[in-house]
Amino acid sequence: MTEIILFYLFSGLAVIFSLLAIFLKSPIKALLSLLVTLLSLAIIFTLLGAYLITMIHIVVYAGAILVLFLFVIMLQGLGASDTPLFQRFSKPLLFSLLLAPVLLFLIFLSALARSPKLLAASEKVHGTVEAIGRLLFTDYLLPFELTSFVLLLGVFAAIALAKKEPSS
Amino acid sequence: MIPADHAIILSLVLFSIGLIGLLIRRNLLMILLSIEIMLNAANLLLVTGSYIHGNLEGQIIAFFVMVIAAAEVTIGLAIAILFFRLKKSVDTEKLDLLKG
Numbered sequence: 001m002t003e004i005i006l007f008y009l010f011s012g013l014a015v016i017f018s019l020l021a022i023f024l025k026s027p028i029k030a031l032l033s034l035l036v037t038l039l040s041l042a043i044i045f046t047l048l049g050a051y052l053i054t055m056i057h058i059v060v061y062a063g064a065i066l067v068l069f070l071f072v073i074m075l076q077g078l079g080a081s082d083t084p085l086f087q088r089f090s091k092p093l094l095f096s097l098l099l100a101p102v103l104l105f106l107i108f109l110s111a112l113a114r115s116p117k118l119l120a121a122s123e124k125v126h127g128t129v130e131a132i133g134r135l136l137f138t139d140y141l142l143p144f145e146l147t148s149f150v151l152l153l154g155v156f157a158a159i160a161l162a163k164k165e166p167s168s
Numbered sequence: 169m170i171p172a173d174h175a176i177i178l179s180l181v182l183f184s185i186g187l188i189g190l191l192i193r194r195n196l197l198m199i200l201l202s203i204e205i206m207l208n209a210a211n212l213l214l215v216t217g218s219y220i221h222g223n224l225e226g227q228i229i230a231f232f233v234m235v236i237a238a239a240e241v242t243i244g245l246a247i248a249i250l251f252f253r254l255k256k257s258v259d260t261e262k263l264d265l266l267k268g
Contacts, residue, residue: 022189121222154239161246
């Protein structure tokens with residue numbers, strides 16, 4: 001019972017703060033709203049039995065990605081501010097832009113409504129460090145090793161892109 | 169027991185919100201932020217799938233999605249810095265270098 005109450009509470013928080021994240025004008029406020037969304041999602045992951053994923057989620061998103069965003073916004077200062085919504089789009093255009101995601105949501109929802117009732121597995125899944133680690137180092141060893149390559153390429157690309165050009 | 173279909177609906181709602189943000193924002197950083205919301209919605213769907221089927225495969229894929237998201241946001245922010253250095257702004261309306 002407690003689980004269900006926590007689930008609905010943090011689902012509501014995640015939806016409200018993600019809406020704030022996309023509609024707030026100031027980038028810093030939007031970023032902090034995203035932080036609340038991410039932490040609510042972390043709690044939902046725990047409720048669904050993904051313990052290791054929760055911890056990685058907090059470390060990678062709240063720890064690394066948000067700080068990276070914060071640094072870039074800080075570096076750019078006032079240049080990062082956005083024009084108000086109604087100056088960017090005319091009202092009919094804005095309406096159609098909002099309609100497209102809503103229609104996509106309704107298509108997904110109708111697909112979900114037609115499928116048979118989804119229930120949780122009879123035995124609860126436990127994504128502990130041991131269980132995930134065992135899978136990662138046996139069945140998923142090749143993809144796991146390739147992720148290190150992807151991260152290395154990401155670092156190289158970021159350094160090569162953001163390097164100061166020699167002034168000519 | 170958490171209702172699994174409600175978790176799926178939550179992930180659909182978050183994905184749609186991310187898509188709205190992607191469409192209505194004109195700031196390069198906020199577009200990247202909306203992509204993060206969409207990736208998180210996908211992760212929630214994967215973890216829910218793992219919860220429904222009672223095996224760990226979905227959580228492993230969610231782990232790989234996080235790694236890709238970290239690499240993606242690094243490169244995206246590097247491009248944003250580059251663009252800001254060029255134009256002193258991150259407004260996508262000014263992103264017209266390839267326009268003839």
